[in-house]
Amino acid sequence: VKALANPEVGQYLNSHFVSSFQKVGAFRIVDGRKQGGNVASYFCTSDGQVLHVVAGPVNAAALLFEARWAVETWKLATLEHQDSSPALRAFFGKAHAERLKREHGVTGVDKPPVDLAEMVNQPQFQVLSRQARVHAILANYPLIPIEQVYRVVFENILDEKVSTNPVEVAKAP
Amino acid sequence: MVAASGLLVVAWLVPLAWFGRAALARKTSVGVKPGLLAIEEPAVQSHRPPVAIMEASPRSVLQPQGMHGTSLDFVCTPSEAAKQAGDRRKLVFLLHISGNFEDSGFT
Numbered sequence: 001v002k003a004l005a006n007p008e009v010g011q012y013l014n015s016h017f018v019s020s021f022q023k024v025g026a027f028r029i030v031d032g033r034k035q036g037g038n039v040a041s042y043f044c045t046s047d048g049q050v051l052h053v054v055a056g057p058v059n060a061a062a063l064l065f066e067a068r069w070a071v072e073t074w075k076l077a078t079l080e081h082q083d084s085s086p087a088l089r090a091f092f093g094k095a096h097a098e099r100l101k102r103e104h105g106v107t108g109v110d111k112p113p114v115d116l117a118e119m120v121n122q123p124q125f126q127v128l129s130r131q132a133r134v135h136a137i138l139a140n141y142p143l144i145p146i147e148q149v150y151r152v153v154f155e156n157i158l159d160e161k162v163s164t165n166p167v168e169v170a171k172a173p
Numbered sequence: 174m175v176a177a178s179g180l181l182v183v184a185w186l187v188p189l190a191w192f193g194r195a196a197l198a199r200k201t202s203v204g205v206k207p208g209l210l211a212i213e214e215p216a217v218q219s220h221r222p223p224v225a226i227m228e229a230s231p232r233s234v235l236q237p238q239g240m241h242g243t244s245l246d247f248v249c250t251p252s253e254a255a256k257q258a259g260d261r262r263k264l265v266f267l268l269h270i271s272g273n274f275e276d277s278g279f280t
Contacts, residue, residue, distance in 0.1 A: 004243035004244060004245055005242060005243050005244055006244060007244050009244060009245075010243065010244020010245050011244070013244075013245055013266050014244075014245060014246055016263060016264060017258070017263055017264045017265060017266035018248060018254040018255075018257040018258040018261065018263050018264075018265055018266070019245045019246065019247050019248070019254060019265075019266040019267070019268075020247055020248050020249070020250060020251045020253065020254035020265070020266075020267055020268075021241075021247060021267065021268040021269075021270060022250075022251055022267065022268070022269055022270070023269075023270055023271070024269045024270070024271075025269075025270070025271040026271055027271045037270075037271040038270070038271050039268055039269065039270045039271070040268070040269040040270075041266070041267075041268055042265075042266070042267040042268075042269065043264060043265075043266060044255075044264060044265040044266075044267060045258075045264060045265070046255050046256075046258035046259040046263070046264065046265055047255065047259070048255060048265070051264070067266070070264070071264065074264065146267070150269055153269070154269060160271060
């Protein structure tokens with residue numbers, strides 16, 4: 001919430017995006033103390049295709065950087081491949097693969113596994129940082145519909161559980 | 174102090190607006206046969222506050238539920254965000270969170 005309170009972030013997001021939020025998980029209150037709780041920030045097309053994800057809380061500068069990257073990469077993709085969905089997907093997949101290599105030193109994601117669940121259980125995936133996991137997923141599954149990826153992001157990247165219960169109150173063992 | 178000033182402005186504006194409309198009605202009705210030309214003001218105008226009041230209102234008063242302590246204008250649901258984004262040729266920014274975003278104690 002602190003990053004979202006930044007006026008520059010607000011101005012940029014309000015001018016390029018329509019924003020909303022959705023509760024998908026719970027945090028625990030154990031003996032009056034909060035445990036867990038997290039956030040995933042999605043940049044999507046209007047029909048729910050995921051351009052980019054920021055996994056976990058980040059500061060204002062980082063959120064603004066990622067928002068600008070999503071917007072500018074989308075603009076470039078639509079400039080070059082306006083009328084071709086496969087070409088748009090390929091463009092975004094390549095963009096994520098390049099960031100994965102440049103910023104995290106990871107290569108070899110150009111052979112998509114059979115499905116997403118199989119990919120996130122691979123040992124080489126689980127040693128990656130949160131944001132590297134995001135790039136790895138979106139390099140292999142560019143413009144994936146959000147309903148197909150949000151559970152993986154929340155549970156396999158953020159290590160949270162998807163839940164309809166906002167707060168779980170428990171006593172310490 | 175600010176509230177009192179606002180009330181004074183309203184106290185001045187409301188009678189002025191009423192007299193203005195009455196004068197306009199008198200002017201437009203002159204020489205017009207009943208039933209041939211009915212001049213009706215749009216119904217929506219009667220429900221809107223005077224422009225001066227709308228412009229003077231702080232943003233937090235106009236949209237108290239939409240920002241939740243952030244600088245973002247949130248719409249109610251992701252599907253509404255998708256619809257508006259399509260209409261306005263924008264992208265969608267969607268937060269998936271734990272707890273209740275509306276209550277700062279629950280996020």
